Amino acid sequence: MRKPPVHKSLRNAFRGVFLMMKHERNFQLEFAAFLVNLFLIFYLKLSSTDTILILMVSFGVLATEILNTAIEKICDFVQPDFDKRIGFIKDISAGAVVLMAILSVIVGVMVYWKYVSGFLQQF
Template structure:
């Protein structure tokens, strides 16, 4: 049983390390985090309700999680095949497309929450 808990603690340590690596080294994550903070500020300014907060945090988490996975895919692709290759480019484009889905979803959620305040 102690091995199980030690394994979980090590996993958590690696996860926190990855979290901080993303926040400190990846421009796309830094940008998405800054945009998220703007929306948190807007949430306080407009005093959005609890459900809107939940939807907003879900949307922000979705974008950051998918962006993080996209970054991991790009890093693996660059490691496996550093030179340009058509199939690697296709894989990277697909991963980037997943980010686009997440961003569009977050945008629509943001519109549903904030558009009434601007109209």
């Protein structure tokens, strides 16, 4: 099969992100958190290093959620019935999202704390 041109592959990939936004509640919440982070990056005038850290963990959570959803969809496709092995695969896949979410909270607290404590010291 001929490979599609780069712009078509890119369009398909962005359609994937759009489908996640439309259908997946967890992704919608994580995307909302990403938008809040974008606002805080500008409002608190984060340094470039802190901005990169926040963007890396935010995109990390979103990308991990997409992979987790893809694994869940494949599981449901190959085995729609109850199967302990499918439960195991789905659980460890969800575990990846949880670990990434924990990292994002740790990074978020460490980064934002500097700015909030600096702001509070003015009083």
